Amino acid sequence: VQLQASGGGLVQAGGSVRLSCAAPRSITSVFSPLTISWYRQAPGKQRELVAAITSARSTNYADSVKGRFTISRDNSRKKVFLQMNSLEPEDTAVYYCAATSRTYSSHTEEYDYWGQGTLVTVSS
Numbered sequence: 001v002q003l004q005a006s007g008g009g010l011v012q013a014g015g016s017v018r019l020s021c022a023a024p025r026s027i028t029s030v031f032s033p034l035t036i037s038w039y040r041q042a043p044g045k046q047r048e049l050v051a052a053i054t055s056a057r058s059t060n061y062a063d064s065v066k067g068r069f070t071i072s073r074d075n076s077r078k079k080v081f082l083q084m085n086s087l088e089p090e091d092t093a094v095y096y097c098a099a100t101s102r103t104y105s106s107h108t109e110e111y112d113y114w115g116q117g118t119l120v121t122v123s124s
Contacts, residue, residue, distance in 0.1 A: 005097045008118030016085045017120055021097030023078040027113065035100050036073060036080040039108070040093035040120075047096070049106045051082060060104065064090075087122045094119050 007019040019038065023031040037052035051071040052060045059071055070083040080097060095118050098111040105111065 003097050003099060003113050003115035005095065005115035005118045008095060008120045010121045010123065011087055013087060013089055013122055013124050015087050015122070016083070017087065019082040019084070019095055019097075019118060019120075021080040021082075021115055023099075023113075027099075028078045031078045031099075032075045033101070034112075035102060035104055036071075037098050037100070037105075037111070038071065038080075038082045039096045039098060040091075041096070041117075042090075042093040045093075047108060050095070052104060053080060054103055058104075084120070087120075089122045089124045092120060092122045 004022040005019065007017060011017050021036060033055045035052055035054045038050045039047050040050050041047040050062050050065055051069055053071045053073050061069060068086045073080045097115040099113040100111045102110055
C-alpha cells in the first residue's frame, strides 16, 4: 500500500511549490486518525523529517523550514499538502509523505505507509 505523492518539479530559488499526498482507496477509511509527515532525502544525505500533522491538526516543523513551509490536511479528500515558499537550493531533495498511527514520530520505522517520493529541484 503506497501513498501517492505529487507536485514536485524544478523551481527557482525564492519560488514556491505545493506538494500533495493522497491516500489510496485501501486506507481511506483509516486516514483521518493517522499522523501524516513529509520527509525529504537529498543526494548523499539521510532522510529527514520536514513536517508533520496529527489528526487534531497539530503541526511540527524542522527548524530549517519553519516560517517557509506549511503542512495542512483535508480529511474529506484524504489528502495532505505541503506548501513550500521561499525555496532555497538546500531544499532540493526527493520528498516523501508517510503515515503513522502514532500521534507523532520522527522514526521512519514507525511509519506504516509511504509514498513513492516526488523530486523538488531548486535552482540558484
